[in-house]
Amino acid sequence: MxxxxxxxxxxxxxxxxxxxxxxxxxxxxxxxxxxxxxxxxESGCGKTSLGMCIMKLLPENAKITNGEIIFDGEDIVPKTExxxxxIRWKGVSMIFQxxxxxLNPVYKVGDQIIEAIVAHENIKKEEAREKVRELYKLVxxxxxxxxxxxxxxxxxxxxxxxxxxxxxxxxxxxxADEPTTALDVIVQDxxxxxxxxIQKKLNMIMMYISHDISVIAETCDKIGVMYAGNFIExxxxxxxxxxxxxxxxxxxxxxFPSIEGPKKELKPVxxxxxxxxxPPRGCRFYPRCSYAEEICRNERxxxxxxxxxxxLACHRVI
Amino acid sequence: xxxxxxxRIIQIIITFFIVxxxxxxxxxxxxxxPSSFLLTPSxxxxxxxxxxxQFGLDEPIAVQYFIYLKNFVHGNxxxxxxxxxxxMSIIMERMLNSxxxxxxxxxxxxxxxxxxxxxxxxxxxxxxEKFFVIxxxxxxxxxxxxxxxxxxxxxxxxxKLFPLGGMITPEKWILDPSLMExxxxxxxxxxxxxxxxxLLWFGGYMLLMRNSMLETLKEDYIVTARAKGLKEKxxxxxxxxxxxMLPIVTAFAISVSFSIGGAVLIETIFSWPGIGRTIVEAxxxxxxxxxxxxxxxxxxxxxxxxxxxxxxxxxxxxRISY
Amino acid sequence: MxxxxxxxxxxxxxxxxxxxxxxxxxxxxxxxILFGIMAVFSPIWIHINPxxxxxxxxxxxxxxxxxxxxxxxxxxxDDIGKDLFSQLLRGSQVAxxxxxxxxxxxxxxxAAIGLIAGYYxxxxxxxLMRLADIILTLPRLPLLIVxxxxxxxxxxxxxxxxxxxxxxxxxxxxIRAQTLSLRERPFIESARVSGVGNTRIIVKHLAPNVxxxxxxxxxxxxxxxxxxxxxxSFLGFGDPSNMSWGMMLQWCFVKGYVFKAPYWMIPPGLCxxxxxxxxxxxxxxxxxxxxxxxxxx
Numbered sequence: 001m002x003x004x005x006x007x008x009x010x011x012x013x014x015x016x017x018x019x020x021x022x023x024x025x026x027x028x029x030x031x032x033x034x035x036x037x038x039x040x041x042e043s044g045c046g047k048t049s050l051g052m053c054i055m056k057l058l059p060e061n062a063k064i065t066n067g068e069i070i071f072d073g074e075d076i077v078p079k080t081e082x083x084x085x086x087i088r089w090k091g092v093s094m095i096f097q098x099x100x101x102x103l104n105p106v107y108k109v110g111d112q113i114i115e116a117i118v119a120h121e122n123i124k125k126e127e128a129r130e131k132v133r134e135l136y137k138l139v140x141x142x143x144x145x146x147x148x149x150x151x152x153x154x155x156x157x158x159x160x161x162x163x164x165x166x167x168x169x170x171x172x173x174x175x176a177d178e179p180t181t182a183l184d185v186i187v188q189d190x191x192x193x194x195x196x197x198i199q200k201k202l203n204m205i206m207m208y209i210s211h212d213i214s215v216i217a218e219t220c221d222k223i224g225v226m227y228a229g230n231f232i233e234x235x236x237x238x239x240x241x242x243x244x245x246x247x248x249x250x251x252x253x254x255x256f257p258s259i260e261g262p263k264k265e266l267k268p269v270x271x272x273x274x275x276x277x278x279p280p281r282g283c284r285f286y287p288r289c290s291y292a293e294e295i296c297r298n299e300r301x302x303x304x305x306x307x308x309x310x311x312l313a314c315h316r317v318i
Numbered sequence: 319x320x321x322x323x324x325x326r327i328i329q330i331i332i333t334f335f336i337v338x339x340x341x342x343x344x345x346x347x348x349x350x351x352p353s354s355f356l357l358t359p360s361x362x363x364x365x366x367x368x369x370x371x372q373f374g375l376d377e378p379i380a381v382q383y384f385i386y387l388k389n390f391v392h393g394n395x396x397x398x399x400x401x402x403x404x405x406m407s408i409i410m411e412r413m414l415n416s417x418x419x420x421x422x423x424x425x426x427x428x429x430x431x432x433x434x435x436x437x438x439x440x441x442x443x444x445x446x447e448k449f450f451v452i453x454x455x456x457x458x459x460x461x462x463x464x465x466x467x468x469x470x471x472x473x474x475x476x477x478k479l480f481p482l483g484g485m486i487t488p489e490k491w492i493l494d495p496s497l498m499e500x501x502x503x504x505x506x507x508x509x510x511x512x513x514x515x516x517l518l519w520f521g522g523y524m525l526l527m528r529n530s531m532l533e534t535l536k537e538d539y540i541v542t543a544r545a546k547g548l549k550e551k552x553x554x555x556x557x558x559x560x561x562x563m564l565p566i567v568t569a570f571a572i573s574v575s576f577s578i579g580g581a582v583l584i585e586t587i588f589s590w591p592g593i594g595r596t597i598v599e600a601x602x603x604x605x606x607x608x609x610x611x612x613x614x615x616x617x618x619x620x621x622x623x624x625x626x627x628x629x630x631x632x633x634x635x636x637r638i639s640y
Numbered sequence: 641m642x643x644x645x646x647x648x649x650x651x652x653x654x655x656x657x658x659x660x661x662x663x664x665x666x667x668x669x670x671x672x673i674l675f676g677i678m679a680v681f682s683p684i685w686i687h688i689n690p691x692x693x694x695x696x697x698x699x700x701x702x703x704x705x706x707x708x709x710x711x712x713x714x715x716x717x718d719d720i721g722k723d724l725f726s727q728l729l730r731g732s733q734v735a736x737x738x739x740x741x742x743x744x745x746x747x748x749x750x751a752a753i754g755l756i757a758g759y760y761x762x763x764x765x766x767x768l769m770r771l772a773d774i775i776l777t778l779p780r781l782p783l784l785i786v787x788x789x790x791x792x793x794x795x796x797x798x799x800x801x802x803x804x805x806x807x808x809x810x811x812x813x814x815i816r817a818q819t820l821s822l823r824e825r826p827f828i829e830s831a832r833v834s835g836v837g838n839t840r841i842i843v844k845h846l847a848p849n850v851x852x853x854x855x856x857x858x859x860x861x862x863x864x865x866x867x868x869x870x871x872x873s874f875l876g877f878g879d880p881s882n883m884s885w886g887m888m889l890q891w892c893f894v895k896g897y898v899f900k901a902p903y904w905m906i907p908p909g910l911c912x913x914x915x916x917x918x919x920x921x922x923x924x925x926x927x928x929x930x931x932x933x934x935x936x937x
């Protein structure tokens with residue numbers, strides 16, 4: 001299998017009035033052809049920042065401090081805005097949250113998708129329109145809806161349209177950033193099913209970002225767990241669920257209800273994520289970890305392969 | 319939509335009615351003798367009688383009020399004390415002159431202000447941005463008559479490039495020139511007041527557009543547009559500016575009300591025979607029918623501008639449906 | 641408790657750091673200080689020779705017609721031998737006072753009306769906001785001219801009153817919008833549930849939260865008030881018992897000296913513009929700080 005995306009030692013930080021915040025720190029992983037990878041973590045752990053790094057859509061006060069993002073065999077970190085424009089949507093596209101204002105309120109939804117196609121493919125507007133019509137059918141929307149404005153859609157419909165938009169240029173790789181957050185539970189399930197279907201149908205390579213590990217378990221082949229800007233565990237979905245190694249992963253799993261498993265008491269992860277202005281010197285999870293030892297306070301654990309295909313950053317387990 | 323428009327029209331009529339009533343009260347209650355402001359001692363007995371009749375001055379105040387409203391509805395603002403001409407015809411003539419100056423100026427200022435505002439928002443934090451913000455603010459807060467006088471002094475008096483005031487050169491018009499010559503002559507007189515006006519007003523639009531644009535650039539759909547790999551120009555003009563324009567449309571209407579205040583001063587400086595200068599002169603000459611009429615018309619224009627802005631806003635923003 | 645104090649102190653330090661970084665505020669404050677010095681210097685200058693330098697009654701008997709700058713008259717004199725420099729100094733006092741007072745009064749009125757409309761809602765809201773709409777649509781300068789015409793002689797107090805009465809609606813609208821959004825916040829809700837009186841909620845909880853915005857409008861209103869007062873004075877509707885920059889320019893204009901005596905024409909207009917400019921600069925600087933949506937992306 002070939003590697004589609006490989007991230008090596010990626011670091012990204014925000015400049016704030018109070019200092020520099022390292023939102024993504026020393027992250028490495030790779031995604032193979034045909035794989036769906038899930039990225040899970042609490043809000044503010046840097047998972048969205050990581051997604052934005054891959055598209056190089058960073059706010060003005062943020063910068064990639066080190067590392068490489070090798071997409072399709074090329075490092076995109078040194079690429080200019082103009083070069084990135086070619087990669088965006090055609091190479092990497094993104095499913096945004098519908099709850100956000102991801103669609104421009106003053107243009108018809110159909111036109112906003114057509115616009116993306118026309119920007120990248122050398123085809124006429126009418127052909128693009130035909131393509132959007134097909135996409136609408138694929139995501140379960142009636143093509144007449146193309147003529148409506150975003151505010152005339154329901155939340156679920158908007159999310160479907162955003163999925164259609166992400167598929168518009170047949171991208172190699174799709175990042176889905178919390179696509180079901182802020183939808184009600186029934187619609188959430190529908191959208192997840194839709195994504196699973198499309199994923200099967202199109203053999204989509206994707207990275208699915210969510211704070212909800214159960215949603216990721218349903219959709220992804222591999223799972224990466226992020227904590228405070230670090231990757232702490234990365235493994236095959238089954239392996240991870242069978243044998244979660246990192247204390248944080250364990251805590252995270254017990255904080256969400258499992259859909260099929262037996263009923264058990266839910267335990268929220270105690271404590272708060274660290275202040276990234278001044279992160280702990282050693283393991284960033286150390287202050288909240290119930291298994292913490294002296295070494296955890298002083299030394300940053302390395303992210304290494306502990307079993308075949310199972311990566312981990314924890315002193316205790318090794 | 320139709321329902322909304324009718325609603326707005328009713329609202330305008332009510333507001334106008336209230337304003338007219340306030341004017342009526344102001345003119346009648348404050349001076350001790352209600353007729354003193356309508357009748358000047360120099361008038362002939364006959365003229366006095368006509369005015370008494372016209373305004374119903376012998377009637378009780380309530381009846382006077384209805385006569386006043388009736389006259390307004392019929393567009394009958396009475397006769398100017400000073401010139402003896404019907405107020406309505408004076409106002410129409412002056413209003414046209416003002417509209418020529420104000421609308422041209424406001425449109426130019428708007429286009430310049432919005433374009434610069436858009437450009438500097440994109441260059442947030444740069445020296446260019448700071449320069450234009452300070453320049454725009456400076457002109458926006460410059461004392462209108464002073465800027466006008468400075469321009470007259472430099473460009474007309476010293477450099478002799480432009481006329482010292484007025485709207486036409488009477489000597490030329492007596493000779494009955496062709497239409498083209500007339501237009502050129504008017505344009506020649508228009509330039510200096512126009513430039514003054516534009517300089518004074520572009521800063522306001524520029525700042526508004528800049529702020530609105532900065533807020534819009536933070537919206538999620540701008541990230542979407544960038545993610546889609548659209549060109550900078552498309553993101554700026556199509557996605558950001560189109561949304562940023564929405565609040566500016568409302569501001570445009572409010573600025574009409576302020577620009578009439580500016581017109582009062584500019585028309586005075588440049589001897590432009592417009593409605594603003596008329597209201598000043600009429601007040602100084604205690605020509606009350608003309609003052610009343612001019613004020614009523616100005617208020618109506620401002621109300622209509624607000625109305626047009628509301629409709630335009632509704633048209634530009636698909637989220638609003640009535 | 642100590643922690644809270646520390647937090648407050650660090651907040652103040654942060655605000656101070658932002659103020660120091662703001663070119664707009666620095667420039668605005670510098671200009672304003674200059675005029676403050678002028679206003680303070682006014683009585684000292686008059687004290688040197690009241691008979692010549694008093695801006696209202698004084699005149700130099702040795703001067704015939706308007707003369708240019710000299711040692712006795714740093715800015716020259718007007719056509720009847722009055723010292724222009726002392727007029728300019730007095731104008732600084734008047735502009736400051738009037739501008740500040742109008743802005744304070746209209747901000748108080750506007751804030752009060754906005755708070756009441758936003759907090760009580762219903763019929764209060766409708767009535768007060770309609771009133772604000774009507775006043776906003778009135779063309780201000782023509783209205784002031786008409787009122788001046790009716791009142792006959794004008795005094796600064798009447799100008800002050802009318803300006804305050806026409807400047808409050810913008811402030812009240814903004815404050816109302818803020819109050820509406822604040823009213824739904826948990827801390828107001830909890831205060832209401834725990835039985836705190838309405839007045840107390842408004843004064844204790846809402847007012848401090850809308851203060852920053854009110855402060856921004858305060859500075860912008862000063863600009864408006866200074867310019868409108870100058871405009872009125874320039875058109876001949878000023879307070880004849882006092883001296884203002886608008887009036888200086890009016891006399892220069894009416895007496896036909898605008899092109900003959902630049903030393904008379906330039907300073908008053910420049911002062912009006914600069915003082916108005918300085919307040920507006922501070923306002924814009926404050927807005928950049930207060931409005932998080934204007935911050936850098």
